[in-house]
Amino acid sequence: MKYEVVIGLEVHAELSTQSKAFCGCSTKFGAAPNTQCCPVCIGMPGVLPVINKKALEYTIKAGLALNCRIARYTKMDRKNYFYPDLPRACQISQYDVPVCQNGYLDIVVNGQTRRIGINRIHLEEDAGKLLHDQYADSTLVDLNRSGVPLIEIVTEPDLRSAEEAKVFLETLRSILRYIDVSDCKMEEGSLRCDVNISVRPEGQKEFGVRTEMKNLNSFRAVYRAIEYEANRQISILEEGGTVLRETRRWDDSAGKSFSMRAKEHAQDYRYFPEPDLPPIEIDDEWVEEIRKQIPELPAQKQRRYVEEFGLPEYDAGILTSSRDLADYFERCVKLYENPKTISNWLMGDFLRLVNEKNIEISDVPVTPENLVKLFKLIDSKVISGPIAKTVFEEMFDTGKDPEAIVEEKGLKQITDRDELVKVIKKVLAENPKSVEDYKNGKKKALGFLVGQTMKATKGKANPQLVNEILLEELEK
Ligand SMILES: Nc1ncnc2c1ncn2[C@@H]1O[C@H](COP(=O)(O)OP(=O)(O)OP(=O)(O)O)[C@@H](O)[C@H]1O
Ligand SMILES: [Mg+2]
Numbered sequence: 001m002k003y004e005v006v007i008g009l010e011v012h013a014e015l016s017t018q019s020k021a022f023c024g025c026s027t028k029f030g031a032a033p034n035t036q037c038c039p040v041c042i043g044m045p046g047v048l049p050v051i052n053k054k055a056l057e058y059t060i061k062a063g064l065a066l067n068c069r070i071a072r073y074t075k076m077d078r079k080n081y082f083y084p085d086l087p088r089a090c091q092i093s094q095y096d097v098p099v100c101q102n103g104y105l106d107i108v109v110n111g112q113t114r115r116i117g118i119n120r121i122h123l124e125e126d127a128g129k130l131l132h133d134q135y136a137d138s139t140l141v142d143l144n145r146s147g148v149p150l151i152e153i154v155t156e157p158d159l160r161s162a163e164e165a166k167v168f169l170e171t172l173r174s175i176l177r178y179i180d181v182s183d184c185k186m187e188e189g190s191l192r193c194d195v196n197i198s199v200r201p202e203g204q205k206e207f208g209v210r211t212e213m214k215n216l217n218s219f220r221a222v223y224r225a226i227e228y229e230a231n232r233q234i235s236i237l238e239e240g241g242t243v244l245r246e247t248r249r250w251d252d253s254a255g256k257s258f259s260m261r262a263k264e265h266a267q268d269y270r271y272f273p274e275p276d277l278p279p280i281e282i283d284d285e286w287v288e289e290i291r292k293q294i295p296e297l298p299a300q301k302q303r304r305y306v307e308e309f310g311l312p313e314y315d316a317g318i319l320t321s322s323r324d325l326a327d328y329f330e331r332c333v334k335l336y337e338n339p340k341t342i343s344n345w346l347m348g349d350f351l352r353l354v355n356e357k358n359i360e361i362s363d364v365p366v367t368p369e370n371l372v373k374l375f376k377l378i379d380s381k382v383i384s385g386p387i388a389k390t391v392f393e394e395m396f397d398t399g400k401d402p403e404a405i406v407e408e409k410g411l412k413q414i415t416d417r418d419e420l421v422k423v424i425k426k427v428l429a430e431n432p433k434s435v436e437d438y439k440n441g442k443k444k445a446l447g448f449l450v451g452q453t454m455k456a457t458k459g460k461a462n463p464q465l466v467n468e469i470l471l472e473e474l475e476k
């Protein structure tokens with residue numbers, strides 16, 4: 001029998017506000033443990049939280065970017081549970097009236113557009129962090145993260161494969177970064193994902209029983225967890241068994257999921273309206289103001305790049321995957337008439353070095369002005385293509401002007417015929433075997449001789465001219 005996999009995601013994104021959701025403490029990542037907390041965010045009795053307007057604004061912004069309906073009346077609720085990283089024993093969250101509802105996100109998988117429903121987006125606070133590794137016999141708690149604003153984005157069960165889930169997360173991350181509400185750094189925990197998954201025989205209308213895996217923190221883990229869990233459920237059904245509704249833990253190093261707790265023992269969160277915070281009214285004017293701040297989003301931008309610059313869909317997709325990269329491209333395109341050349345460099349050496357050196361695009365020291373200068377040096381044949389790559393590497397390290405690098409290192413292309421003839425004569429004299437091979441019809445020997453000439457000139461010879469002169473000399 002064939003089975004269909006059904007997936008729904010709950011994505012938690014930490015908002016990039018300066019201060020926490022209900023107090024003025026800093027949200028900066030990486031500070032010494034417990035140095036960014038106050039009585040409010042560590043849940044002392046008698047304190048009064050005050051909502052961070054920016055956090056609410058970012059939640060609305062995310063909702064608008066994901067085509068949601070924005071509530072005009074909303075409130076915060078208490079979600080009660082006990083865990084050592086939550087000193088107040090309750091989390092301020094939202095229950096029945098989330099800020100955003102009924103949205104969608106279009107994703108493109110294998111060339112096909114799929115519309116994934118967004119059930120809701122609500123605002124809540126993060127918990128602290130438990131550190132288990134320092135001592136064998138005790139666990140430490142760091143409350144710097146406690147009270148950092150989070151949005152939870154809940155999808156409809158519309159995803160149908162690990163691949164779709166991965167593309168959904170990539171597309172979502174790109175949008176959240178474009179609108180600047182979260183840095184979405186999975187390695188710092190600012191984007192985390194719960195995966196709900198069920199399977200059903202193909203053609204069946206009713207959903208199967210779902211399991212949930214919480215807090216996956218890489219796209220790779222999400223992908224592998226879905227593949228594993230789908231297969232596990234299918235095997236159970238094939239053997240005539242039933243899938244249990246349960247929360248499972250994904251162990252990425254083992255590549256397996258393990259049962260944590262059955263849903264029958266699930267927590268009763270005893271939600272009730274947060275008595276310390278008044279209900280919130282959101283007026284049209286504010287929503288419209290926020291809507292105006294939303295920039296052109298990646299999918300629109302990609303379409304525009306294809307139409308306006310004649311770029312292939314693939315190039316446009318990569319260039320618009322991050323707003324910084326797209327901005328960089330657009331600054332170059334204003335200075336240089338050939339968009340495809342720019343795109344090739346950005347997708348090639350530029351992104352290669354960004355990845356190798358593991359830096360942000362905003363920290364790349366090469367200015368668009370200097371990159372375009374490099375193109376012009378190639379166009380005017382001052383330097384050859386291979387030399388341009390070396391020059392670019394140095395620009396990437398030092399931020400220097402390419403003209404200065406070419407000057408300093410004497411990298412100008414040799415286009416002087418007499419000079420090249422001299423070099424080539426020497427190369428031919430040193431490689432009599434290849435010359436003979438060529439004359440005996442082994443045309444491949446020419447390539448070797450071109451290579452030797454380039455080597456002798458340290459890559460600076462003009463390749464066309466080298467070919468031309470070599471042929472002349474060999475015909476003599
Ligand atoms: N049959 C199903 N198969 C796969 N996913 C499902 C199925 N039914 C619902 N889901 C998904 O499960 C998720 C439910 O998330 P939601 O936050 O509403 O509740 P929860 O998981 O029960 O509670 P909690 O927030 O405490 O984890 C949604 O992403 C939804 O799309
Ligand atoms: Mg949830």
Ligand SMILES: [Mg+2]
Pocket residue numbers: 010194212
């Ligand atoms: Mg859940």
